[in-house]
Amino acid sequence: MKNETMTIDEATLIAYVDGELDSATAREVEERLGTDDIAKRFVERQREISSLARVAFNDTMHEEVPGHLKDVINSNSNRAQQIDDTNIIVMPKKKRTSGNWGRALPMAAALAGLLIGVGGGYEFSDKKHQQNIKLAALTLEQDNVSMGKTLNQALEVNLSGAPMTWSSPDSGQSASFTPVNTYQDKTGRFCREYRKDIVVNGETSSTFGLACRSDKGKWETRYLIFENGDQSL
Amino acid sequence: MDSRIEKELLALLPRFRRFALGLTRNPGNADDLVQSALEKAISRIDQWEPGTRLDSWVFRIIQTTHIDLIRGRKRNDSFLEVVKNQDERSHDGERAIEARNSLDAVRHAIFNLPEEQRAVIMLVSVEGLSYKEAAETLGIPMGTLTSRLVRGRNALMHMMDSPEDAGPGEINSNISHL
Numbered sequence: 001m002k003n004e005t006m007t008i009d010e011a012t013l014i015a016y017v018d019g020e021l022d023s024a025t026a027r028e029v030e031e032r033l034g035t036d037d038i039a040k041r042f043v044e045r046q047r048e049i050s051s052l053a054r055v056a057f058n059d060t061m062h063e064e065v066p067g068h069l070k071d072v073i074n075s076n077s078n079r080a081q082q083i084d085d086t087n088i089i090v091m092p093k094k095k096r097t098s099g100n101w102g103r104a105l106p107m108a109a110a111l112a113g114l115l116i117g118v119g120g121g122y123e124f125s126d127k128k129h130q131q132n133i134k135l136a137a138l139t140l141e142q143d144n145v146s147m148g149k150t151l152n153q154a155l156e157v158n159l160s161g162a163p164m165t166w167s168s169p170d171s172g173q174s175a176s177f178t179p180v181n182t183y184q185d186k187t188g189r190f191c192r193e194y195r196k197d198i199v200v201n202g203e204t205s206s207t208f209g210l211a212c213r214s215d216k217g218k219w220e221t222r223y224l225i226f227e228n229g230d231q232s233l
Numbered sequence: 234m235d236s237r238i239e240k241e242l243l244a245l246l247p248r249f250r251r252f253a254l255g256l257t258r259n260p261g262n263a264d265d266l267v268q269s270a271l272e273k274a275i276s277r278i279d280q281w282e283p284g285t286r287l288d289s290w291v292f293r294i295i296q297t298t299h300i301d302l303i304r305g306r307k308r309n310d311s312f313l314e315v316v317k318n319q320d321e322r323s324h325d326g327e328r329a330i331e332a333r334n335s336l337d338a339v340r341h342a343i344f345n346l347p348e349e350q351r352a353v354i355m356l357v358s359v360e361g362l363s364y365k366e367a368a369e370t371l372g373i374p375m376g377t378l379t380s381r382l383v384r385g386r387n388a389l390m391h392m393m394d395s396p397e398d399a400g401p402g403e404i405n406s407n408i409s410h411l
Binding site: 010052054057072 | 239242243246247248250251254255264267268271272275334335336337339340343354355357358359361363364379380382383386387389390393394
């Protein structure tokens with residue numbers, strides 16, 4: 001009965017979960033968590049609920065923004081007609097048959113958009129150009145498939161916090177997948193939140209996703225959150 | 234208006250809608266809220282200080298507009314709204330409630346938080362603002378922010394751990410905070 005109460009206050013633990021503590025205090029909390037099981041469970045549960053909360057509102061980020069809202073901004077511009085929507089879409093909505101990655105990666109989506117753009121002017125491009133386009137598309141496709149496999153493996157075998165890395169022999173892209181949290185939904189299915197850091201041309205971008213495990217051991221990504229540039233970790 | 238600000242606002246629209254949905258708990262009302270808030274923001278865009286976060290600045294306008302709307306609305310309306318949702322849910326029956334996964338459960342729990350705690354949870358846990366940024370956005374002291382956050386997070390935890398308790402009783406007890 002002695003250990004029924006936590007040795008750290010809830011506010012400190014929640015600030016710890018939110019990454020609001022300075023490193024010395026955070027270390028102190030971590031030490032306490034080693035001996036205080038109730039506090040440890042509290043932290044785990046809080047962390048889980050925060051992740052769920054973030055993901056639970058993600059649908060809105062995937063939806064098309066109603067035109068009348070964009071108009072509020074556009075109609076106040078002198079050059080309203082010149083705004084090109086394709087340049088400002090944060091969450092690509094385009095569905096690609098090759099799986100979730102086309103939608104998942106801003107870089108990949110941008111590249112796909114570029115390819116489609118170039119493809120429109122096919123007649124005007126020379127043969128070599130066409131080959132390059134095909135090659136680029138193929139490399140992207142292969143990268144996506146092989147990245148998907150790495151992600152699946154990371155989710156299947158890695159403990160939370162342990163990254164699994166991937167790099168493309170062709171495009172020079174690299175990525176790492178780190179499961180962050182694991183939980184079960186009410187049907188008993190395992191779902192894991194993960195962070196994906198991808199490096200393209202020396203620039204790293206992070207994505208958070210939630211994948212759930214199907215019966216056949218395949219992890220299907222259900223939600224993705226892009227970290228905005230101004231919100232770097 | 235500077236075309237860069239415009240582009241940034243357009244790019245931020247999904248996040249404005251998400252925050253507004255958290256506050257209003259209804260997609261239609263959320264878009265109405267975003268629209269009035271954007272109109273206000275644009276009309277006083279010169280008050281935004283370049284170099285500070287544009288998203289937080291607009292979040293604040295969304296939040297104050299929302300509070301104004303609630304105060305303007307009759308108390309009974311919001312009461313009926315919540316009760317109606319509750320009725321619809323009970324029609325789905327026990328099974329539907331069980332099938333609801335953790336994501337629906339957490340959204341449901343957030344929607345059941347009192348107004349002030351919900352705004353804090355949306356900014357910190359969903360939008361990822363730091364405590365300082367969230368406190369500034371809401372125009373409240375840090376101490377108030379952290380106490381609302383702790384109460385809100387604990388309430389969420391209890392609702393998630395015992396969903397049965399988050400039934401009508403829980404909802405009614407929260408209505409008094411509205």
